[in-house]
Amino acid sequence: MSTTFRNYIDGVPVDASDGRTLDVVNPATGDVYATSPLSGAADVDAAMAAAARAFPFWRDTTPSVRQRALLKIADGMEAWADELLAAECRDTGKPLHLTRSEELIPAIDQVRFFAGAARMLEGRSAGEYMKGMTSIVRREPVGVCAQVAPWNYPLLMAVWKFAPALAAGNTVVLKPSDTTPASTVLMAGIIGSVLTELGLPRGIFNVVCGDRETGRLMVEHPTPAMASITGSVRAGTQVAESASKDLKRVHLELGGKAPAVVFEDADLTEAIEDLVVGGFFNAGQDCTAATRVLVHESVHDEFVAALAKAAADTRTGLPDDEDVLYGPLNNADQLARVSGFIERLPGHAKVEAGGHQVGDKGYFYAPTVVSGLKQDDEIVQQEVFGPVITVQSFTDEAQAVRYANGVDYAPASSVWTKDHARAMRMSKNLDFGCVWINTHMALVAEMPHGGFKKSGYGKDLSAYGFEDYTRIKHVMTSL
Template identity: 70%
Template sequence: MAGQAFDNFIDGRRVPAVDGRTLDVVDPATGEVYAAQALSGKSDVDNAMTAAARAFRDWRRTTPAQRQTALLRIADAIEARAEEVVRVECENTGKPVALTHSEEMTMVLDHLRFFAGAARVLEGRAAAEYLAGHTSMIRREPLGVCAQVTPWNYPLLMAIWKIAPALAAGNTVVLKPSETTPASTLLLAEIAGKHLPAGVLNVVTGDRGTGRLLVEHPVPQMASITGSVRAGVEVAGSAAQDLKRVHLELGGKAPVVVFADADVAAAAEGIAAAGFFNAGQDCTAATRVLVQEGLHDEFVAALTEQARGTRTGPPGDTDADYGPLNSADQLAKVAGFIDRLPDHAVVHCGGSRVGERGFFYAPTVVSGLRQDDEIVQDEVFGPVITVQSFTDEEDAYAKANGVRYGLASSVWTADHARAMRASIELDFGTVWLNTHIPLVAEMPHGGFKHSGYGKDLSMYGLEDYTRIKHVMSSLG
């Protein structure tokens, strides 16, 4: 039986779904239902949009300094309740508590505080007389109400990535978290609601149908989603009917190119950490390795050793490197990739579920793969690292770019010139050199091709939530 009830947060207060419907929330570490969330329908979304539109009239007129102060107060309030926030996040996701506190909470606070400061430094072209007798200037303005949908792999952090730039720019928000991970987002809304006017931030929970209602609603001026390619295509198509702006951060299949002159031990350790972190449930995870032929066998052995030293466990396991997969469906999806491996594939370790309780999956290394294999082309989103070989730079870049995704990539080499060439040739929004997965608030995160468009983080992310207006004044 569900022990907790997660209501919507609309117009500054918690409210159940209008028709009283709910969805179960499952603890992925146990596989058991531990809460119920509101299953929001049209009336709930209408109420949230009405509240956000009403709040926008005043919020858009606040000064950048006022918005900065609000965001800084929210960050301070989250920090003061950090242990509670992490506990809620880990209960809902199964993540290890210690890692979530040290890795994710640090970023949550830093990224929120970055956008608080960024609110005050938006830049534009200088006012000038581009036509004789007339002065032109540029205004950057908020868009209005933003409909946002966040994923289940980093529920709290992705909520910050969505709401921080939107609010900093003067927009109001209606956000829907994933149906499997609503808990920390609702706690965030409750904390933030004490420092924001009612209606500025609203959260509605529910299933994919609820998300569709958000995107199709006539009020929002932007639809922003982090999710699968399928979801992104659906959102883009729906938004096009109303000419809404769309911000898409979708899947990834990050190539990790390891040249023969790379430091094998350092590369294997770094790639294993970046591939298995968060159970590989990361669009930028280092899960598709390309190794130069002369180094292939040595590297596979080193990576396999790293994988065997990596362990999964529940939130309270202080030695766990990652927690469970998100759901029974995700566990079945990951296992399916391994079950369907072609005969030429070699599984060096893992390849199986861990335990009978919860959705844990062993760290897995697979080699002997070809470019057109399903597991090379499609996003697994689990603790599975594949290894292919390549001959030279041209072959490496062709295989690296030979997928539909374009989010992130990395190159491992001692040759600086080669690293610079790779950064040019790789068709991905991020190229890491001799590292993989670090993110900083000051730099943009976003992809190309089927990984979507628009940027999270950085000033580019803030600008995505603004519109540009030309104002011209006659001097006569």
């Protein structure tokens, strides 16, 4: 029996006002299993109006009230963990055991982190900077936030958006990806129950399902003071352009092409073990995935051979298979995109492992390693967003830095060496929002996540991510 998802506006589950729907496909099978609303202008208007009505009340609550609400939301997520996990894995095809440990549990923890952050806003102390005048600095919520979450980590990215926004006193209209609405719609019900229990306006948090046009309507709507999106560079550029028409604040977390720089003194076994996970986890659908490995020429051939073997030993498969590292690509278009990169490889490239679809159902793609590449090759320069690791060789540290920095994307990078001074030099010279040393893809709630260059601006997680959802006001009074 098909499932029907609904929008969640002012605490009420509702269909799109004109009755339009989208099919939701299980990527592990390729079969349609549900429908969700294809929301239009009337639905966006209704959600924005609900958020705007709720904002004055929520803005004027104390941090302790917002903390209590977020802590109860985290408790609700814990109570509904099995249902959230099932919803997430049905929409994404991800392995259940890894999604629980690596996504669901961290998501709950991150809600609790921002619950604490709600009571820890800091500013300069009051003081006299002009004779006869005292100045203070207020931090305030920005207002209604229009937020668009991606399909690669639907639940986790929703948390990264709504938790800091709510903690700071903003109200939210959130749109999940059209391919992955399930966990966000379920989350809306959890949050709505908490708001009702605490006697708070249910319009504080709203969910509107739909496609790119729905997202555009949200960003261009006159009500939000801020637009936040996690997605492709193309989508981020369109959001920035749309938001510029009325000077909305914009928070962008976009594409990636993370380099892993492996020096000759690195522990190659440890590096390969970590980079297989860093490159293939979530089918490589991660802006921080270790998609580009740069290896010193003296150990290049040894490294490539070992990495290819490790890739061949890595499995993709169905959500309930505890021996797989990752599931399918998210949708048919993404499978075609990844396949296209491999089909267009230049003659000097060599596929060392994988390079093909797996099975005849769903959107599975084999763990793939490609060597023999040049810096200007398409697959080196453009985001694949699939289980594909490219390998290049370098001669010295300076060339490694040039190759690593020589792309348009810059969310994250890693350095593999036993030389502490070299690691410090590389962390200074790598032009990326994060530099890991002898590890890759580790994230914690207390540290910021966000890239440079075409990977966008603004930070997720940490106190910095919290502050992004506030504005600063100077108040001066005569003595």
